[in-house]
Amino acid sequence: MACKDSGSDRFEYLQNLVTEFQDTDCDEAKEQVLANLANFAYDPRNMGDLRRLQVTELFLDMLTEENENFVEFGIGGLCNMSMERESRDEILCSGGVDLVKNCLSSRRDETVLSAITTLMNLTTANSRSQTTDAAVVQCMVRLSLSENSRMRNLATMYLEDYCPEEQVKRAREESQVQCQTALGIPLPKD
Template identity: 45%
Template sequence: MFSRKEQLIQRTGKSGVGRRSFLNLLVTEFHGTKSRDGKEQVLANLANFAYDPVNYDYLRELKVIKLFLETLSENNKILVRFAVGGICNLCSDPENREYVLRNQGIPLVSSLLSSPDEETVLSAITTLMFLITPPTKPEIASPQIINCMINVETSQKSIVSNIKPGSRVSILRVITKEDVHAFAQLTNDYNPIHVNSERNIAHGAFLNGLLSGILGTKLPGPGTLVVDQVLRFPKPCFVGDTVELSVEIVSMRAIISIVFLCIIFTNALENKQMREKNLTKETKKSHLPIGCYCGVFMSGQFKKGSKEQPNGNPALLQEHSETFPCNPVGNKICINRCLEIFVKHLPNSQAILCGSMGRDCVKERAYLFVKNCKDVWINSNLSPSREYCCKDGNPYKCPP
């Protein structure tokens, strides 16, 4: 699970980007970016690196522990969650613990015990446990902190009491070129299929890293250790694709059993351009028909009852692996296959659509379209019986 510096040097090579250089890039990006999402993503990465003892010297040198402590006073609850998670990951080390204690770590961390964010509270409790020493025990075991912990223990909203078979968490993430290149730098995996192909494929280990972020921060949450894992990658995930990563609790014992799933929703614009490019090549060579494509368009993109093609790109696009006859029967089979894919994910459709469509909408419905053989969208007239309202990529309750 952990690495040795000798292994990292051997793996990186003389010309590669080392662990310290990569961490330095993250710290520089955190201080330089004005993007809220960018800061959150960088801090989440730093918190994950704080888990491995081989990084401790680098983290101290780059003043990452100071960065974590300063972030605890931010108003952004996500930044605070990642910051206290990072402190929790590294403060079991004596030298790191002393730094935290010298820099008002106990009052900063204990102030988070009343946070409404349960993950933050759990990380704060674990951190305080690591910070206990003979000199600090009176402060950490003060009546005020003890009462806060009792309130957490008896709360019916505690995340621990809510974890049960069937508990499920999902996140959406767009896979960017920068993600893939940064991971290639970190691991020295410059396989051309990842960094120098017509459609770069994301590393499977990178997708597994995103899953690790869910396990350690969302479900089951802070303190989770993976002891066994089986991975399968039936299809590639390309740069530009939007992925949904889902984690679900299967059983609760001393070891929690979990199933997880990564669903790829192909980037509509990029793959439309790629498909058009490939179709041009195919037409010149053999005039081959295209396969079955599934697309979800919002009601604001087309006129119902019209034979005109919908405007813009689909909010979601999926290419089916099978090909079907170029006739009405084949069209019907294509629709049924697409319907199976999208119906399976209807419970999370609002978050998926809002995160994928790239615009705001108010009280629009989602409709399933397909392409089969011809590069023409066919309206299946199938739609969930609900309206969608999205703003800045997030769903909200539609007004009456």
Template identity: 40%
Template sequence: MFSSQEYLEKKTGPYGIGRLSYLQSLVTEYEETESNDAKRQILANLANFGYDPLNYDYFRQLNVLDMFLDAIEDDDDKLVEFASGGLCNVCLDKQNKEYIVKNDGVRLVRKCLASCNVETKVSALTTLMFLIYPESKKEILTLEFAKQMLELAKSSNQRFSNLANIFLKDYFDKNQIEEAKKYNS
């Protein structure tokens, strides 16, 4: 559920911890902890906060997008899952989308498609759809990616198959798909 600023102020009261302070404490704890379990839990919480557009300014201020981009390259499968989910949750916002694309996010998210983790792959595919805007099309809608989508469209996993088919139908033109099919035969 999305919250209004007025609702948040009423809920926390004049002396309660504000949303920015709470998010700051999560970021600080993430940066300082040595515990992988704590990092996973914090990153999962931050990813969940990404659902609420009221948090986008705070996320940019606290460099949470950078945390997600960094964690997506981690060796810990769960951190990658939560980071890819976090990026998926925030990338509909125009500023976040542009930031992710300009900071090598397309390449990083694409790497997630090789993951064995189903949730990571689904988040990655969805994120790539959301990251498409005129300036990013050339980077995302490549022949190599069309070939990858054709392969995923054949997947026995219905979620992958459906997302790949939607991607092919909505974002690639017929010529691109035919060209990719030549290489996949």
């Protein structure tokens, strides 16, 4: 047992998870597997395997689902995976920024928090214009006033570390006058 090559075992296991996710029609099972995969993405040793199984795509697909659990788990997985450079580049290549930005409008705090962290991770010299456009900066300005201290911390950090100062200043002034974009404002419950 101890000598078994756990690497290939792990890959097989992850592959089984992905297969089950694709085959099952049961939402509950899907949620469980998705959470499983997202948690596996927390361990950097699994990144290679998860990328090979195109789990980044799977997570990105979840962001447009109606089921809020799917969205929360999907963005959680992306938050975990985007910490690593190669996965980050994959997400950027698949046009993930816009999908992640949409998560800022979620009603769930956990989803928004994961989205902020993911956006931080996705910010590179090339993608900066996308991840710190006016709408995002405004959204962060609003979130930095949130009552939730975790939200406030992350948004403040985003403004301080990722956004150009003048832009933040402008966004703050604008937000006092009027709300220009609706990004980050949760939709009302139906």
